[in-house]
Amino acid sequence: ELAHALATHADPAPIVTTLVSAARALAAGVPLLAVRIPVPFAIERDDDLLRRLLGAWPPAIRLALELADPTWDDDEVHARLRAHGVALVATDPGGEAPVVRRIAPFLYVRLMGRDPDAEELGRWADRLAPFLADGVDAFVVVRGGATVAAELVALLGRQVEGVGRG
Numbered sequence: 001e002l003a004h005a006l007a008t009h010a011d012p013a014p015i016v017t018t019l020v021s022a023a024r025a026l027a028a029g030v031p032l033l034a035v036r037i038p039v040p041f042a043i044e045r046d047d048d049l050l051r052r053l054l055g056a057w058p059p060a061i062r063l064a065l066e067l068a069d070p071t072w073d074d075d076e077v078h079a080r081l082r083a084h085g086v087a088l089v090a091t092d093p094g095g096e097a098p099v100v101r102r103i104a105p106f107l108y109v110r111l112m113g114r115d116p117d118a119e120e121l122g123r124w125a126d127r128l129a130p131f132l133a134d135g136v137d138a139f140v141v142v143r144g145g146a147t148v149a150a151e152l153v154a155l156l157g158r159q160v161e162g163v164g165r166g
Contacts, residue, residue, distance in 0.1 A: 006043050006053070013056035020058060034062040034108060034139050036089055045071035047080075054084045064089045064108035064139070078103050092124075100127060106137040115143055118151065125155035 006012065023032055043049075057063050065081065066089035067073070078101065081088055087104035092111045100109060111124065128138055142148045 006039060006049060011056075012049075012053045016053070016056040016058075020061060023061075032061050034064050034087070034106065036064045036066060036108060036110075036141075038066040038089075039068060039072070041068040044069050045074065045077065047076075050077065050080060054080065054086065057084070057086075059085070062087070062104070062106060064104075064106075066091060066110070097123070097127070100131075102131060102136060106139065107131055108139045108141075110141045112141070112143050115148060116152075121148070121152050121155055125152060 019035070023035055037053075062085070064087040067077070078088065082103045085104050087106055087108045088101050089108045089110060090098040090100045092098055092109070094112070100107060107128070109124075109128070116124070124140075128140070132138055140152065142152060
C-alpha cells in the first residue's frame with residue numbers, strides 16, 4: 001500500500017499510521033528498532049513526496065529508506081534524510097558491494113544475494129567494523145538466516161569490542 005501511495009503521490013500519512021500500528025503490534029511489546037521502507041525503481045526522485053513521507057513518519061521510530069532509483073542518489077536527498085535521522089539502506093543483491101553511507105545515527109545494510117560465504121562475510125565485517133567501533137548501531141539483514149548472521153557477528157566481535165554482546 002505504501003509503495004502504491006508513493007507511486008501515485010497520494011498522502012502517505014494514513015498509510016504510515018497503519019504501518020506503524022501494525023509494526024508495533026507485530027513487535028508484541030518489544031521496542032521497534034528500525035523500519036525499512038523500500039521505494040521501488042518505478043519511483044524516481046520526488047522532493048515533495050520525500051518531504052511528505054518524512055513529515056508523516058514518527059520521529060521516535062528509526063526509519064531506513066531503500067531508494068532503488070538512481071535519481072535519489074543526490075547530496076540534497078542525503079541532507080534531507082540526515083536532517084530527519086533517516087538511514088539510507090545499502091542493499092547488496094550479490095555481486096558488487098554497494099556504497100555504505102552513514103547518513104543517520106545508524107546503518108541499515110541488506111545482504112540479499114546468494115548466501116554469503118566466509119570470505120564475503122569477512123569483507124563485510126571489515127567494511128562495517130569502523131562504523132561499529134565509532135559507536136554506530138548497524139542493522140544488518142543477511143540472507144541465509146541465523147547461522148550466517150551469527151558468523152558475521154562473530155567476525156565483527158573479533159574486530160570491535162562489544163559487538164554482539166547484549
